[in-house]
Amino acid sequence: xxxxxxxxxxxxxxxxxxxxxxxxxxxxxxxxxxxxxxxxxxxxxxxxxxxxxxxxxxxxxxxxxxxxxxxxxxxxxxxxxxxxxxxxxxxxxxxxxxxxxxxxxxxxxxxxxxxxxxxxxxxxxxxxxxxxxxxxxxxxxxxxxxxxxxxxxxxxxxxxxxxxxxxxxxxxxxxxxxxxxxxxxxxxxxxxxxxxxxxxxxxxxxxxxxxxxxxxxxxxxxxxxxxxxxxxxxxxxxxxxxxxxxxxxxxxxxxxxxxxxxxxxxxxxxxxxxxxxxxxxxxxxxxxxxxxxxxxxxxxxxxxxxxxxxxxxxxxxxxxxxxxxxxxxxxxxxxxxxxxxxxxxxxxxxxxxxxxxxxxxxxxxxxxxxxxxxxxxxxxxxxxxxxxxxxxxxxxxxxxxxxxxxxxxxxxxxxxxx
Amino acid sequence: xxxxxxxxxxxxxxxxxxxxxxxxxxxxxxxxxxxxxxxxxxxxxxxxxxxxxxxxxxxxxxxxxxxxxxxxxxxxxxxxxxxxxxxxxxxxxxxxxxxxxxxxxxxxxxxxxxxxxxxxxxxxxxxxxxxxxxxxxxxxxxxxxxxxxxxxxxxxxxxxxxxxxxxxxxxxxxxxxxxxxxxxxxxxxxxxxxxxxxxxxxxxxxxxxxxxxxxxxxxxxxxxxxxxxxxxxxxxxxxxxxxxxxxxxxxxxxxxxxxxxxxxxxxxxxxxxxxxxxxxxxxxxxxxxxxxxxxxxxxxxxxxxxxxxxxxxxxxxxxxxxxxxxxxxxxxxxxxxxxxxxxxxxxxxxxxxxxxxxxxxxxxxxxxxxxxxxxxxxxxxxxxxxxxxxxxxxxxxxxxxxxxxxxxxxxxxxxxxxxxxxxxxxxxxxxxxxxxxxxxxxxxxxxxxxxxxxxxxxxxxxxxxxxxxxxxxxxxxxxxxxxxxxxxxxxxxxxxxxxxxxxxxxxxxxxxxxxxxxxxxxxxx
Ligand code: SF4
Ligand code: SF4
Numbered sequence: 001x002x003x004x005x006x007x008x009x010x011x012x013x014x015x016x017x018x019x020x021x022x023x024x025x026x027x028x029x030x031x032x033x034x035x036x037x038x039x040x041x042x043x044x045x046x047x048x049x050x051x052x053x054x055x056x057x058x059x060x061x062x063x064x065x066x067x068x069x070x071x072x073x074x075x076x077x078x079x080x081x082x083x084x085x086x087x088x089x090x091x092x093x094x095x096x097x098x099x100x101x102x103x104x105x106x107x108x109x110x111x112x113x114x115x116x117x118x119x120x121x122x123x124x125x126x127x128x129x130x131x132x133x134x135x136x137x138x139x140x141x142x143x144x145x146x147x148x149x150x151x152x153x154x155x156x157x158x159x160x161x162x163x164x165x166x167x168x169x170x171x172x173x174x175x176x177x178x179x180x181x182x183x184x185x186x187x188x189x190x191x192x193x194x195x196x197x198x199x200x201x202x203x204x205x206x207x208x209x210x211x212x213x214x215x216x217x218x219x220x221x222x223x224x225x226x227x228x229x230x231x232x233x234x235x236x237x238x239x240x241x242x243x244x245x246x247x248x249x250x251x252x253x254x255x256x257x258x259x260x261x262x263x264x265x266x267x268x269x270x271x272x273x274x275x276x277x278x279x280x281x282x283x284x285x286x287x288x289x290x291x292x293x294x295x296x297x298x299x300x301x302x303x304x305x306x307x308x309x310x311x312x313x314x315x316x317x318x319x320x321x322x323x324x325x326x327x328x329x330x331x332x333x334x335x336x337x338x339x340x341x342x343x344x345x346x347x348x349x350x351x352x353x354x355x356x357x358x359x360x361x362x363x364x365x366x367x368x369x370x371x372x373x374x375x376x377x378x379x380x381x382x383x384x385x386x387x388x389x390x391x392x393x394x395x396x397x398x399x400x401x402x403x404x405x406x407x408x409x410x411x412x413x414x415x416x417x418x
Numbered sequence: 419x420x421x422x423x424x425x426x427x428x429x430x431x432x433x434x435x436x437x438x439x440x441x442x443x444x445x446x447x448x449x450x451x452x453x454x455x456x457x458x459x460x461x462x463x464x465x466x467x468x469x470x471x472x473x474x475x476x477x478x479x480x481x482x483x484x485x486x487x488x489x490x491x492x493x494x495x496x497x498x499x500x501x502x503x504x505x506x507x508x509x510x511x512x513x514x515x516x517x518x519x520x521x522x523x524x525x526x527x528x529x530x531x532x533x534x535x536x537x538x539x540x541x542x543x544x545x546x547x548x549x550x551x552x553x554x555x556x557x558x559x560x561x562x563x564x565x566x567x568x569x570x571x572x573x574x575x576x577x578x579x580x581x582x583x584x585x586x587x588x589x590x591x592x593x594x595x596x597x598x599x600x601x602x603x604x605x606x607x608x609x610x611x612x613x614x615x616x617x618x619x620x621x622x623x624x625x626x627x628x629x630x631x632x633x634x635x636x637x638x639x640x641x642x643x644x645x646x647x648x649x650x651x652x653x654x655x656x657x658x659x660x661x662x663x664x665x666x667x668x669x670x671x672x673x674x675x676x677x678x679x680x681x682x683x684x685x686x687x688x689x690x691x692x693x694x695x696x697x698x699x700x701x702x703x704x705x706x707x708x709x710x711x712x713x714x715x716x717x718x719x720x721x722x723x724x725x726x727x728x729x730x731x732x733x734x735x736x737x738x739x740x741x742x743x744x745x746x747x748x749x750x751x752x753x754x755x756x757x758x759x760x761x762x763x764x765x766x767x768x769x770x771x772x773x774x775x776x777x778x779x780x781x782x783x784x785x786x787x788x789x790x791x792x793x794x795x796x797x798x799x800x801x802x803x804x805x806x807x808x809x810x811x812x813x814x815x816x817x818x819x820x821x822x823x824x825x826x827x828x829x830x831x832x833x834x835x836x837x838x839x840x841x842x843x844x845x846x847x848x849x850x851x852x853x854x855x856x857x858x859x860x861x862x863x864x865x866x867x868x869x870x871x872x873x874x875x876x877x878x879x880x881x882x883x884x885x886x887x888x889x890x891x892x893x894x895x896x897x898x899x900x901x902x903x904x905x906x907x908x909x910x911x912x913x914x915x916x917x918x919x920x921x922x923x924x925x926x927x928x929x930x931x932x933x934x935x936x937x938x939x940x941x942x943x
Contacts, residue, residue: 012494013477017453039513039542044428045456061423067543069419070517079419087421103451103514106480136453137480137514345501364458364470371468 003334006320011343014362015293015318016049016380017136018144019100023050024383025148025194026059028169031095032198034060034148035087036134037080037110038102049363049380059094061087065104076110084119084129094127096198098148101133128155128199140318142216142294142383145169149194149220152201153227156193159203163189164250165229167221168214171386172196178237178389181247184264187254204229211250213237213388215328216295218321235327236388238296239303240272243390245327268390276307279397282404284309286357289350292316292342293362293379298328300360300382305333308397312336313354316347358400375403424768424788426743426806430540430550431512432457437554437642438508439471440589442622444558445504447495449515449522452477464809465590474498476515476522483518491522492529499531506562506623507531508554510538534623536561548641548718548744551589555618556646562626568654574633574680581680582612584632586647586658587639588619591807593721595619597818598638602663605821609673609685618642630654634679638662638820640720641744663820664724665828666694667731694822696829700733711836714739714780716763716771716789717804719747721819723754725784725803728828730758738778739763741771743786768792779915782836787811797911799835892921898929916941 019042022034036042043062050058063083069076080099088094097119099112112131119129132147133139139147149167164187166178179190191202208229212221215236225231234249235242244265251261288310290297297317304310312333320340322329329338339347344365351359351374359369359376366376377400387396431448438446439461448454455475461467476494478487499507509526523537536557540550574581585602588595596619603613614632615625629635629650635658637647647658657679663672677684699705713735715725719742729735740755741763742748748764755762763774772792775783783793783800787808793800802811803819817831818824894902905913913934920937921929 012475013452014455014458014475015452016456017451019453020456040425040427040429040546041431041454041513041542043422043425044432045453047424048456048460058423061421062425064420064422065543066420067541070543076419083419083421103453104517107483107514107517135480136451137478137483140452345497362459364455364462367462367466367468368470 004329004332004336004338007337007339009339009341009343009346011341011346013140013292013318013342014344014364015342016141016362017045017103018134018139018141018147019046019102019136020049020141020380021134021144021148021383022046022060022100024169025145028194028196029096029198030059030196031093032059032098033087033091033094033096034098034100035084036060036062036100036102037105037112038062038065038100039104040064042102042104065108070108076108077115080110080115081119084115088123088127097127097129098151099129099131100144100148101131101135103135103137106133106135106137130155140293140295142214142296143218143319145214146217146219149217150223152194152198153204153220153223156201156227157203159205160207161189161203161205162207162254163191163202163209164254165202165204165208165210165224166190166192167210167212167224168217169194169383170213170388174386174388174392177391178247181264181268181389182250185247185251185254185256185261187250187256206230209250209253211246212324214296215299215321215324216319218319218324221324233327235302235331236296236299238299238387238393238396239307240269240276240390240393241307241331242299242303242328243388243393244269247390265390272390272393275394276397279394279401280308282401283397285311286404287311287313287354288400289313289354289356289359290315290317291347291351291359291361291365291379292318292339293360294382295319296379296382297360298325298332298338301336302328302331303393303396304400305336306331307393308400310358310400313356314339314347314350316340316342318342358403375407377403420766422767426766426768426786426788427547428457428460428806429513429542430545430547430553431510431538431542432460433547433550433552434508434510434538434540434554435461435471435473436547436551436589436591437558437618438473439467440618440620441558442620443505444472444508444623445498445502445506446471446473446508446510447476447491447498447522447526448473448510448512449476449478449491449520450512451479451514454512454514460591460807464807465812466809467590472502472504474502478515487518488520488525491520491525495522495526495529499533504533506534506536506558508536508538508558510540510554511542513542516542534561549746551642552645552746555587555642556649558618558623559626559629559646560649562623563629563650563654566627566630566654568630568656571630571655580610580612581634581682582614582632583634583636583676583680584614584629584656585616585636585638587637587641587643588616589639589642590619591805592619592639592642593718593803593805593807593811594817594819594824595639597816598820598824600816601818601821601823602636602638605663605669605673606676609677611676611680630656632656634658634676636676641718641747662720662724664721664824665728665732666696666822666825668724668727669694669821669825694825696732696825699829705734708833708836709734711735711782712738712778712780713782713784714775714778714789715803716741716743716783716785718742719744719751721804723747723751726754726758728825729784732825733829733832735782738780739774741765741774772796779912779919781912782832784832801832801835803831890922892918892926892929892933895928895930897931898934901931901934913938 101112116129116131130151132151134144182190204227206228210229210231232249232253234246237243237246297315301312301315305312315338369376461471509523526535588599635647637643637658650656659675661672661675663669713729722742726740737758742751743766752762768788783789784803786804790800817827917937
């Protein structure tokens with residue numbers, strides 16, 4: 001590993017729990033439904049995180065535990081059965097139902113896997129019922145996706161075909177683009193996980209080579225490995241370099257000639273660099289502080305420092321998987337400070353002390369920092385925006401240059417913070 | 419277990435956060451897992467507040483559960499007191515912490531701080547946000563004032579000063595509270611009445627201590643302040659007003675009530691002039707089109723009740739549905755609905771509300787953001803009158819709901835989603851004009867342009883989806899569709915629905931040109 005300093009911090013945190021990932025997962029797999037088994041808090045959280053943005057009836061909901069459910073566990077199981085059946089009667093189009101565990105359901109020990117098992121027997125394949133935990137006592141933010149994918153793995157059929165499997169939710173357009181690039185390289189058999197329909201799971205076997213698209217899929221990667229798949233070691237496809245190395249790593253493991261790879265990627269790279277140039281001009285030399293939220297912080301910092309010339313004050317990450325992140329950390333400038341975990345107050349003190357030009361943070365912290373005159377960028381935008389791949393590098397950079405441009409445009413005198 | 423897709427209210431500790439964040443020099447230690455910190459964004463994003471709520475979350479994790487979570491709680495409490503130096507400390511727990519029973523309140527009390535500590539017990543599995551807010555406010559007031567006695571209290575007359583009142587109940591994430599307070603302060607000033615303390619919004623613990631200096635409490639938002647007002651009346655002899663000054667009539671009644679309680683002469687001007695334009699605008703000939711417009715009302719108790727009164731008495735609407743998600747307010751909403759010949763809809767299920775809207779097919783919905791979405795799906799205009807809050811409900815401009823100016827704002831907000839009177843006439847006269855072909859739109863932003871197609875599509879999908887017995891649905895003939903297409907697009911959805919309803923009732927399998935006119939005659943009759 002490079003010389004980056006790795007520190008741990010503990011204290012009060014300010015991050016979403018794993019339930020939040022439902023907000024993008026339910027859009028990825030429109031035939032699935034996510035039923036949180038939890039409290040009014042859990043219901044309120046996903047509602048607030050999703051905003052009132054969704055006009056259609058959402059494909060997620062909460063079975064809210066009430067006083068009497070706490071009294072007897074047997075009843076809670078029966079009640080959940082009843083709720084699920086009501087839901088399925090109302091929404092016959094559901095093909096996969098995720099029962100999502102929460103803090104309360106875990107603390108009172110509702111056995112969701114048993115409920116799922118019983119329901120699967122009863123429903124006879126009409127609907128597949130799965131379970132995972134999105135609780136805040138076990139998971140943060142993006143780890144919810146890790147849990148959901150892990151729950152799907154046992155259902156993946158076996159295959160001996162040689163194939164490339166892209167793992168992690170991407171925007172559809174970005175995914176299509178990446179697949180078409182792999183095809184041009186001669187990798188024809190490319191599938192993705194999660195699939196766009198929950199029932200069309202890719203098959204897996206010893207000839208499956210896995211390329212992770214997102215850095216937060218620790219458990220999923222481990223389970224895929226247990227199924228015999230090979231995890232290709234690479235940095236993540238953010239920015240020109242990251243994406244290039246990521247594609248090259250796949251090409252390598254498929255034994256594709258370097259000259260072919262270069263001839264296909266080089267034009268993309270030079271075009272992307274051109275598009276990146278105005279943003280680099282804006283970002284270069286600016287100080288960046290990343291607060292922990294999505295686990296995308298390390299690849300983002302790597303892109304913003306190496307390709308955009310930003311000066312990295314601190315990289316916070318809620319959890320650091322040293323294996324998956326090794327290729328990334330190797331690329332970081334040696335003087336980088338990575339802080340795993342959080343003490344939100346002390347971290348904010350450090351933010352103020354270092355007076356950065358831009359802070360990447362969770363939604364609750366953004367406006368208070370803006371009010372202190374510090375430009376911010378919401379972490380959650382990174383999991384919603386199409387930012388992966390060589391062609392997207394300038395769009396990714398723009399997410400960071402825009403707040404700085406805005407800061408310049410608005411006359412400071414006309415703004416007063418409250 | 420209750421299945422929800424959307425909820426109107428958060429858990430009770432969100433209510434407590436609303437109180438804590440509304441106040442100054444107070445800190446709230448909330449025993450809760452890390453995910454519960456999402457609540458901060460309600461304040462910093464929806465309210466666009468420039469500072470974080472004064473809340474320290476313990477953010478315990480599964481691995482802490484085996485160990486000593488009580489020590490963890492104490493550590494956070496100590497750190498919070500050291501760092502924030504509050505004048506009063508609130509300590510409570512969220513739903514998950516309630517299950518592990520650490521009793522953070524008693525832990526805090528045993529730590530020897532020399533500030534008042536308010537221990538909150540908010541049952542997360544049976545109560546909700548407004549209840550939590552009300553209970554928290556009550557506990558703060560009680561804790562801070564419990565030792566005050568009221569024996570030597572003098573009236574304003576005896577002390578030869580202007581009368582003083584407290585305005586109780588406004589909070590952050592309450593519907594237009596900030597502006598309401600300004601408006602009521604201004605109004606009272608005109609009548610020679612001073613405002614002593616506003617709470618919880620903007621009040622510090624020291625301000626709470628000054629509550630007994632007032633002659634009367636004004637219970638502005640009963641959801642939050644009623645239990646506190648009752649306690650203050652019982653224990654400190656401070657009477658309170660119960661009329662909420664929403665609408666012209668209610669504002670007049672409020673002033674009357676307040677003057678009575680203060681034993682003060684009402685200046686003649688109160689009855690003669692009202693300073694709201696609502697009355698004249700409502701009387702103007704343009705407003706004739708509002709006569710008997712069918713409205714559906716749903717929201718928190720206070721705003722729904724007020725809306726029903728304004729709608730019937732001040733705008734001449736016909737209320738076809740009235741309800742609230744607040745069970746605590748059901749007691750008041752039920753008789754109000756009954757007086758209108760309706761049965762109150764008391765529910766927490768927005769789908770039930772949507773069904774009720776569909777059922778009554780109103781011409782205007784006055785609801786929450788959720789009803790706005792439902793109304794949009796159904797192609798019905800809607801104005802938002804109540805929490806839950808959305809960033810749209812925190813406008814930059816001054817827009818109170820209470821008092822005279824509030825009535826003006828309400829007139830505009832409710833009437834704008836509708837077509838204005840003159841417009842409606844012109845459209846009747848010119849509906850065959852080429853200007854009114856589909857897609858062309860003058861200045862009716864809310865219904866016009868691209869959106870219109872969506873609305874119509876929305877209506878179609880709703881119709882094809884909603885009915886379980888599809889076979890029962892009448893079929894439109896070519897002629898029927900053609901006639902329907904001549905109807906201006908902004909009312910077409912409604913006509914389509916009415917005609918289909920009519921056809922079903924009349925047992926028609928097909929809808930042709932004649933069915934359309936039959937239906938029209940039926941609904942006009
Ligand atoms: S889409 Fe518009 S109306 Fe809906 S939540 Fe977002 S800002 Fe509000
Ligand atoms: S942290 Fe736990 S209790 Fe809170 S919203 Fe997340 S899962 Fe629910």
